[in-house]
Amino acid sequence: MQVDGDRLWRTLAAYARIGGTARGGVSRLALSDEDRAARDRLAADLRDLGAAVTVDDVGNMYGRIEGSDPAAPTLCLMGHTDVVPVTPSHWTRDPFGGELVNGEVWGRGAIDMLNLTASQAVVLKALARRGWRPRGTLVYLACADEEAGGLHGAGHVCKKHWDSLRANYLLTENGGTVSQHGGQLNVSVHVGEKGVAWRRLRVKGTPGHGSMPYGADNALVKAAKIITRLADYRPSPYVDELWRGFVGSLDLDPGVKQALMDPVSVEESIDKLPKEYQELAKSALKAIK
Ligand SMILES: [Zn+2]
Numbered sequence: 001m002q003v004d005g006d007r008l009w010r011t012l013a014a015y016a017r018i019g020g021t022a023r024g025g026v027s028r029l030a031l032s033d034e035d036r037a038a039r040d041r042l043a044a045d046l047r048d049l050g051a052a053v054t055v056d057d058v059g060n061m062y063g064r065i066e067g068s069d070p071a072a073p074t075l076c077l078m079g080h081t082d083v084v085p086v087t088p089s090h091w092t093r094d095p096f097g098g099e100l101v102n103g104e105v106w107g108r109g110a111i112d113m114l115n116l117t118a119s120q121a122v123v124l125k126a127l128a129r130r131g132w133r134p135r136g137t138l139v140y141l142a143c144a145d146e147e148a149g150g151l152h153g154a155g156h157v158c159k160k161h162w163d164s165l166r167a168n169y170l171l172t173e174n175g176g177t178v179s180q181h182g183g184q185l186n187v188s189v190h191v192g193e194k195g196v197a198w199r200r201l202r203v204k205g206t207p208g209h210g211s212m213p214y215g216a217d218n219a220l221v222k223a224a225k226i227i228t229r230l231a232d233y234r235p236s237p238y239v240d241e242l243w244r245g246f247v248g249s250l251d252l253d254p255g256v257k258q259a260l261m262d263p264v265s266v267e268e269s270i271d272k273l274p275k276e277y278q279e280l281a282k283s284a285l286k287a288i289k
Contacts, residue, residue, distance in 0.1 A: 039081065039142075042121060049128035051140070054164065059144035060157050062165060064137055065128060072136030076167035077124070079117025080146035080153060083109040113173040117142050120171075139167050177280065181251030188249050191242065194283075201226065237263040250277065 039061060046053045046063050053063035061081075067074070086095040086108045093099055095108040107114065124140045143153030157165055177188045203226065205219030239261055247260045252273075259269040260281070270281045 046121075046125060046128060046140075049125060050131065051124060051128045054161070056157065056161065058152050058156050060153060061140075061142040061144075062157060062161065063124065063140045064164065065124070065132065065134060067134045067137035069135045072134075073168035074137040074139060074166065075134075076139040076141055076165065076170040077120040078141045078143065078154070078170055078172040079113055079120050080143040080173075081109075081114065081117060082143075082145055082147050082153075083112065083114070084147045113146075116173055136168075139165055141165060177246075177249075179250050186249035188246055237266045239263045239266060252277075 036059070039059070040055065043053045043055050043061055043063070051063040051065050053061065055061045059081075088095055093101070093106045095106075097106060099106045104110075105115075120140060121142070124138070127134075127138070141154075141157065143150070143157065145151065145153035145156075149155075174190060174193075176190055179186050179188075201223070203219045203223040205222060206213065206216040208216050244261050247257050250257070252260075256269060256273070259265040262269075270278060273281060
């Protein structure tokens, strides 16, 4: 569908000024009055256009355009409005300025992922304005917490507002990779992501005063050794069918592809890839230096 490019820019710029996590360090609870006002304006706009929109107690926003057929599948467009923290001194522009410069929107969230959150909002707005009625319901969800773990974002809304959000299909960030070779377009579908596996480590030592007991085992020193060993550990690469399929879809030399599919050479092969592929490949690996 076609949407008004100007509107998309303005919405993205407005969204790029939102930075809950970055400002507060813990996410949406730290939203400034300005951030809240930008979000509430969008919610009010969507409501005026006929979409049922709710902003919950945490700051998550969700809306829906009701489908005409209750049996038809529901599609959810899900974005997040928070961003990771920034170090403003490393920026040449205000990371929350939302400035339009030479055809680009500047803001920490402009890439991850307010570009998509804003695009989805503009699409919803355009469809609502037209009075469009889908067969299956279209749900829009803008989570206020994704970067800080998602507990207050997707976790919260699924727990508290599941009836309003229940969807058969969901489109969100980084669902796949588009590449082209031999005139053929390939779209990979991501079926999983790296995750965390938190562990609690207890290290015991002998407590003491700064000067005694002399030569006692210090828990911190032991912990430092353990952490160094963990950091030095290199698991052997494991190459599966998914990785082979992914590599196969890339526009690379057959020899390079072969090396990437071999557990022995995969790591060093990645380092030799063009830069744009290097990051992509590393993000697909479970563990890498
Ligand atoms: Zn993101």
